[in-house]
Amino acid sequence: MMERVLIVGTGLIGASVGLALRSAGFVGRIDGWDQSSLELAAAEQMGAIDGKAASREAALQIARVADVIVLAVPVLAIKDWMQALAPIVGAGQLITDVGSTKLEIRELAAKLYGGDGRAVFLPGHPMAGKESGGAMLAEAGLFDGAMWLFTPLSEKPTAAEKEWRGWIGCFGTRSLDMDAARHDEICAWVSHLPQMLSTALAALLEDTFADAAEISAIGGRALRETTRLGASPYSMWRDVAMTNTKPIADTLLALEQRLTHLRENLRTPELREEFELANQFRRRR
Amino acid sequence: MMERVLIVGTGLIGASVGLALRSAGFVGRIDGWDQSSLELAAAEQMGAIDGKAASREAALQIARVADVIVLAVPVLAIKDWMQALAPIVGAGQLITDVGSTKLEIRELAAKLYGGDGRAVFLPGHPMAGKESGGAMLAEAGLFDGAMWLFTPLSEKPTAAEKEWRGWIGCFGTRSLDMDAARHDEICAWVSHLPQMLSTALAALLEDTFADAAEISAIGGRALRETTRLGASPYSMWRDVAMTNTKPIADTLLALEQRLTHLRENLRTPELREEFELANQFRRRR
Numbered sequence: 001m002m003e004r005v006l007i008v009g010t011g012l013i014g015a016s017v018g019l020a021l022r023s024a025g026f027v028g029r030i031d032g033w034d035q036s037s038l039e040l041a042a043a044e045q046m047g048a049i050d051g052k053a054a055s056r057e058a059a060l061q062i063a064r065v066a067d068v069i070v071l072a073v074p075v076l077a078i079k080d081w082m083q084a085l086a087p088i089v090g091a092g093q094l095i096t097d098v099g100s101t102k103l104e105i106r107e108l109a110a111k112l113y114g115g116d117g118r119a120v121f122l123p124g125h126p127m128a129g130k131e132s133g134g135a136m137l138a139e140a141g142l143f144d145g146a147m148w149l150f151t152p153l154s155e156k157p158t159a160a161e162k163e164w165r166g167w168i169g170c171f172g173t174r175s176l177d178m179d180a181a182r183h184d185e186i187c188a189w190v191s192h193l194p195q196m197l198s199t200a201l202a203a204l205l206e207d208t209f210a211d212a213a214e215i216s217a218i219g220g221r222a223l224r225e226t227t228r229l230g231a232s233p234y235s236m237w238r239d240v241a242m243t244n245t246k247p248i249a250d251t252l253l254a255l256e257q258r259l260t261h262l263r264e265n266l267r268t269p270e271l272r273e274e275f276e277l278a279n280q281f282r283r284r285r
Numbered sequence: 286m287m288e289r290v291l292i293v294g295t296g297l298i299g300a301s302v303g304l305a306l307r308s309a310g311f312v313g314r315i316d317g318w319d320q321s322s323l324e325l326a327a328a329e330q331m332g333a334i335d336g337k338a339a340s341r342e343a344a345l346q347i348a349r350v351a352d353v354i355v356l357a358v359p360v361l362a363i364k365d366w367m368q369a370l371a372p373i374v375g376a377g378q379l380i381t382d383v384g385s386t387k388l389e390i391r392e393l394a395a396k397l398y399g400g401d402g403r404a405v406f407l408p409g410h411p412m413a414g415k416e417s418g419g420a421m422l423a424e425a426g427l428f429d430g431a432m433w434l435f436t437p438l439s440e441k442p443t444a445a446e447k448e449w450r451g452w453i454g455c456f457g458t459r460s461l462d463m464d465a466a467r468h469d470e471i472c473a474w475v476s477h478l479p480q481m482l483s484t485a486l487a488a489l490l491e492d493t494f495a496d497a498a499e500i501s502a503i504g505g506r507a508l509r510e511t512t513r514l515g516a517s518p519y520s521m522w523r524d525v526a527m528t529n530t531k532p533i534a535d536t537l538l539a540l541e542q543r544l545t546h547l548r549e550n551l552r553t554p555e556l557r558e559e560f561e562l563a564n565q566f567r568r569r570r
Binding site (some may be wrong): 061127128132146147149174176178182186187189190191193194195196197198199200203204205206207208209211214215216217218220222223224225226227228229230231232233234236237241242245248249251252253254255256258259260261262263266267271272273274275276277278279280281282283284285 | 564
């Protein structure tokens, strides 16, 4: 039975996990740790955690006695925590993460976790978020209706893993188990490419117009939606770019070529083809 | 005093103009014409128009006695109507349009309209719409809070023009007068580029995945928003691409180069620069 949870990283996702657990009826203790004392204090004040670890070392001490440890920090920091936790956790304990890329995490987990006498690691990825982060934006309902992806190391879930998946189901999420490499490839298309695209467009507009009043006055929903993700923080996306470089580069190159094709056909019937394919894509959704 | 209005093209924008006029208290007669008898019937049924012209010829007859004629068809069709109407309209009458590009329309208007004994042409562009068209989606409130751009031929508005601008103000729109070339350049950035980008991304995904279930299952708000405009109809955008080719091609090329730069810097500190510029752009909005 899960009685004690430690959330490492109490930003938007971490604090929302705490709130969602409470809202789903979890009555055990939730401890939290964040490098930023502001984020940590905000998470406590919102009721996402019961207690704050006083330091990284204190968090590692709590980790020894936690049933479930949720790593809700950027991907490279997740990998650091996986290394730090491996020697001090053991059988019966579950470590899980919410990182945006999964292949490197899954490979590291296979080295450090699982097997006799060792803690289990369940790589996870809730497809939820906002363009701005921080505990202040956390919500108990953030995962309601969202997809929570897993790239498990073993096909036989332990009792702790089953229980954790059960809680996540109570958040109103759907879930899907995938191969980690496939996960990273699909996420490059549906998440990382839209992000990079939006960042590139917003950066280009900033360089071209700076604070030209016309852009604000004339830009409507089309501009707002296609640049919304431009507000996303580098701190998180650096790690995504670092740990999924090849798939992201492949999708970017494909889009560059597609835009070139479209540009060269603005006055030819090929443009109709592009619109018809795009219409078809949207009709499926 | 405006007593009789003819709306040519009773799709989403044309029918919404009719509904907005009624909702703002216009008590005169509104006639409509559309190539599609379905669109025309829908507009009448919704109360956007009082009467349907029986044919294009009948619409031209009504045009002779209308105070204001609103051309709400794609840009190339607007130019056709401008040619057809010029010989049969005269002093005191106002012709206006809602086309997405303005330079070619303004240049044609300068040839055909204005001056002694001739009707006045006021090129206009409401920045409102939906990703799907059609009278059935028309709303009296479509222009509420939107920007209505004008690229007038003369700085001295006639009485009819003042009255028409007054009605548009009653729709809850803001308005801005601009140079037509500048209009087309800015719209290439804030409207046409987001459209082409969204079309290219949706077409690429359709080609790459067709109906792969994973894309629907995993794709979230990021994918939905960046491909939403992919549903837009070719029929309208063909004319935009045809009449604003150079500005659109310029913005597409700039974006292609920006994406290449980003792709080549996924693992360098240049990526931080891009995110910071994008963050700055969003903070201004």
